Amino acid sequence: MKATTLPGALGEPALELLHAAPTGPVAPGSARLLFVHGLGYAAWCWEDWMSAAAAAGHDSWAISLRGHGGSGGTAARAVLSDYEADVVRAARSIPGPVVLIGHSMGGLVVQRAAVAAGAAAMILVAPLPPRPAVHTVLSVLRRQPWEVPRYLAGRPLRLGPHMLHAKPDAPGTAELGKRLTPDSPLVQYQFLFHLPTRVPPLPALVLAAAEDRLVPFVSVRATAKRYEADIREIEGVGHSMMLDAQWPEGWKQIESWLADNREAAAGRSGPPPAVGGREMRGQE
Template sequence: MELELVERLPDSATPERPPVLMVHGLGHGSWCWEHWLDGVAAAGYPAYAVSLRGHAGSSGRLGTARLSHYVDDVVQTALGLPRPAVLVGHSMGGLVVTRALSRYAARAGVLVAPVPAQPAVYAYLRLLRRHPGDALGMLAGRSLPMRPEYLFRELDGDEAARHSGRCGEESPLAQYQLIFHRPAPKPLGGAPVLVLESPDDELLPASSIRATARRYDAELVEFPGMGHDLMLDARWKQPLQAMLDFLARLP
């Protein structure tokens, strides 16, 4: 399996600073971390972003991919880094990271607008009520379209459309699993967890994300007014800084 891995290395590496591995969400790719890759490296951390199998520049069959395969991709990539990494996951990638944390002794985990740790039935029913065509299409095996209004609330319209247009298809099996998955075990070795979210997220209810934070005894930081793609919306520097502050406090 050839996985696309984008890296940004700091000008001067500090040995005690762990690498940071970022994992994208539904229909995205490593490209969605372009702002944060530069910001993390500028703060002195080696920064990496992986495209899961079948996404962006990675090989693999998307049609048969399952969440367990995505977890394998993350663990395999993390094991190839020089030191134990901080795992950062957005949306579906947040759920993948919670599962990877139970298999890989990470320094920490950061969940960015994550698919809830518990089965996302409530999130799906909310989507069904607000956008019935897209929700029913998911059950029929079609990819949930990454519409600008799903992802952004503050970004310029042309820029939002550009990012939305870069999104691709998603595995129908993985999409189905998002709704009915089992909660992942607690992080291996008790790795600390940070959760970043917006109460105005169009795709995922804040109550479910807050429940995820409670499950992992995680620090929770909220950004009212932002959209689902916290790492690309207009105020992307604010959640990035919250993550950097969290990393600076790691033992």
Template sequence: MSRVNQTLEVVDKGEAGDRHRTPLLFVHGAFHSAWCWDEHFLDFFADRGYRAVALNLRGHANSPSPTPLSRCTVADYVDDVHAVAQGLPTPPVVIGHSMGGFVVQKYLAAHVAPAGVLVASAPPRGLVPAVARIIRTHPRHSARTRSLDKPLEFFGTPQIARALFYSPGTPDELVDRYVGRLQDESTRVLYRDLTFGDLAQPRRVSAPMLVLGAELDGFFSMREVRATARAYRTVAEFFPAMGHNMMLEPGWAAVAEHIDTWLTGQGL
């Protein structure tokens, strides 16, 4: 672990070299932190000759926040990505998962980057369809938890977490271990910024984009992922039999290989 500007905690592995001079900056999704990238992806890309950096957004893991986590905004998270990116020798490729993918979209609308990768990302239009679908599918659990002020009480419930984050083929021991590492998330981000308050602006993004989806994603439908790709003038690519947490699922290596191949094809 290291810190950028003595504030945000990051996990930093590998070194940029002749094969890949551009660093990679990974942005985690809601309820997670940098550990979700450190489990497999950071070592994979470091071994392939990249410098691979994953940050903990403010209020996550050991990254402090000047305001309570519940009041953090998407703009705050974008500032965190920018702060880490500025500490790198060259602008990084930004790679975001789920909520982190939405943060990446907002970052790319305001900052120059060589490329962006969206992994099971929240759509540019926000979370309203996904949240409505989740509540409709799991009415009993959503009704008896304080999901509006303590969203982890709903999303961190073992049954819900398995259904939303993982495929049926993911071993129970992995799901249990990863669910135990979840933490609460900003209610401002989930229920305001990503529903109506601060939506993405794809037309402002000029960086080439790779959009990846999971066939068995419990959060975002394949239709939503395809719409995300169209918004960024590309075509979504899907991984069969995978759940939302594509970087932690048993088939994670295929996802990492695909990203590596795409980046290499972009000259990065």
């Protein structure tokens, strides 16, 4: 895996990109993937899925949004449109159309950026919804009531392992938590007050985590319905499913969906017929 820098331009910050070139046989029409992290994370959180993508023959990149990881700028004053601009710029730097894969807040950013980024498809992983995320904010404040004063005072939320992982005491979980960085209080407020996202005419997959304590299944299902997307629920994983011990289960569903939608994901055909928000409990 190689770290590269996308230079800043016109006042925009330089952005860190991780790149994983294919290590396995490249099938005709293999999709190019761009991973977008959630609140407090950075490109590093995708390393397991990127390695799996490389082994499956996909070319993949992961972005660190401004103020995160090795990217320039600051997250303290960022708003959602800033993160959208980062994703659009990164996507346009990659040759050919990409499949945007966003987690949590990154899933919301992907929804907002997909059309401008020229995405071929989008995959939303435990995403925040296109409408105000009331369920998520209330879940955080109910499970972590000590965060209420911080939220009201406009300070970054601090999510504990019990909010992000199916087994918060599992080995390595505490270390992952230490890598989280403070995010934008303005973006946190926008979770409640942003306008509904325009529906892009793109093929889409939505993944739900069965042990998600942050984004409830009813919210994930509503997002899938809005985009007429496949929805697949992954057992045994928490909100940050790409980092849980069972992370391969989520990737298996992505790889299966990419194989079933190879032409569309490679940007060589229009969106497939709507699948009516098909739900899957557990793995195939």
